Amino acid sequence: MSILCGVPIVVECVYCGSWAWKRCHLSGTHDSENWSIANAEEFEPVPRFCRYILAVYEDDIRNPQWEPHEGYGINTDWLILKRTYKDTQGRVPPYLLYLDHHHADIVFAIRGLNMTKESDYAVLLDNSLGKRKFHGGYVHNGLLKAAAWVLDSEGQILRELVEKHPNYTLTFAGHSLGSGVAAMLSMVVVQNPEKVGNVERKRVRCYSIAPTRCMSLNLAVRYADIINSVVLQDDFLPRTSTPLEDIFESIFCLPCLLCLRCMRDTCIPEEEMLKDARRLYAPGRLYHIVERKPLRMGRFPPVVRTAVPVDGRFEHIVLSCNATADHAIIRIHKESQKALEVSLFINSNN
Known part of the structure; x- marks a missing residue:
């Protein structure tokens, strides 16, 4: 009897050992190793929108805590509005609306x-x-x-700007939690163009930086012409398939969460998980900034790989000491700028 009682424990150890072995050999570079390299022209807006998002974090936008890269600063004369938590009543994180005349863009960050x-x-x-x-x-x-809530609150001013500047694009950009709100905004505007001056689909863009998994795969692919997600190396959030509410409810019982992930990843075949139409994913076209290589020490000149995966995207959390650091907007801004400079240098020498 005692031997039989020990069988489940042995089986669980084998399962979890298999899970740990697989995770320890998984690198963030594996997610995009078969993707194509993004060209400089398509990736060019990313550092700029990171800077706009950083401006929302600033207490005093006229005296920024984070010095902008040359050409990526905020012209305060073009700032339309900047909302705080007090303004949003907690319905949405703080945001700003900016009229970028240099790039003919109405930016909501x-x-x-x-x-x-x-x-x-x-x-x-x-x-x-x-x-x-x-x-x-x-x-x-x-x-x-x-x-x-954002469209109800700011729809009128967005409509006025869209109608006043018919040649400008309307771009929603966000980081982390804000990336999900930005992605939702872009889809709602495309589905309800009358809310913002009958804006055409081709004029709407979205940049989700360090995105949360917020939409089913069919929507992620269908809106890939509008939504662009940017992931830095090992960032944990785009890979977090466990429902976010489970993560935060388990924050004081991390072993319980790890056990849950262990059982899900080892007992449920990946093909089975991907069949679930309700499963949420990082939205749109994906840009993966890669700066570290498997079994190699140090950082390398970052490269950007891109694709519109239709069979799953960033399915496994990477056990990496950089998994949380790669989520920081200031770090993504820095590495995206370096990646753009590398891409421009390569183009100039070809």
Whole structure:
């Protein structure tokens, strides 16, 4: 009897050992190793939008804490509005609206999760698998509600800007939690163009920096012409397939979460998980900035790989000491700028 009782423990150890072995040999570079290299022209806007998002984090936009790279600063004369937590009543993270005349762009930038704000967690945790249907797919409920609140609050001024500048693009950009709100905004605007001056689909863009998994795969692919997701190396959030509400509910019981992930990853075949139409993914076209190589020490000149994967994207968390550091907007801004400079240098020598 005692031998039989020990069988489940042995089986579980084998499963978890298999999971740990697989994770220890997994590198962030593996996710995009078969993707093509992004060209400089298509990646050029990314550092600029990182800078706009950073401006939302600033307490005083006229005296920035983070000095902008040359050519990527904010002209305060072109700032239309900047909302704080007090203004948004906790319905959505702070954001700004900026009229970029240099690039003929109306920019709506949203900051990421503030770990000290309960309202941000309320938005993030307002979801469950398959809770919210949208345009033939599934989306994150809390993020969609936040996007709807933004359009109700700022729809009139967006409409005026779109109509006043008919040759300008309308770009939504966000980091982390804000990336999901930006992605939802872009889809809602495309589906309801009358809300912002009957803007055409080709004029709408979105840049989700360090994106949260916020929409089903069919929507992620369908909106790949509009939404661009940017992931730095080992960033954990785009790879977090465990529902976000489970992660934060388990924050004081990390072994429970790891056990859950272990059982899911080892007992459920990946093909089976990918069949679930309710499963959420990082949105749109993906840009993966790679700066570290497997079994190699140090950093290398970053390269950007891109694709529109249709069979899953960033499916496994990478056990890396950089998994959280690669999520920081200031770091993504720095590495995206370096990657762009590398790409421009290569182009100039070809």
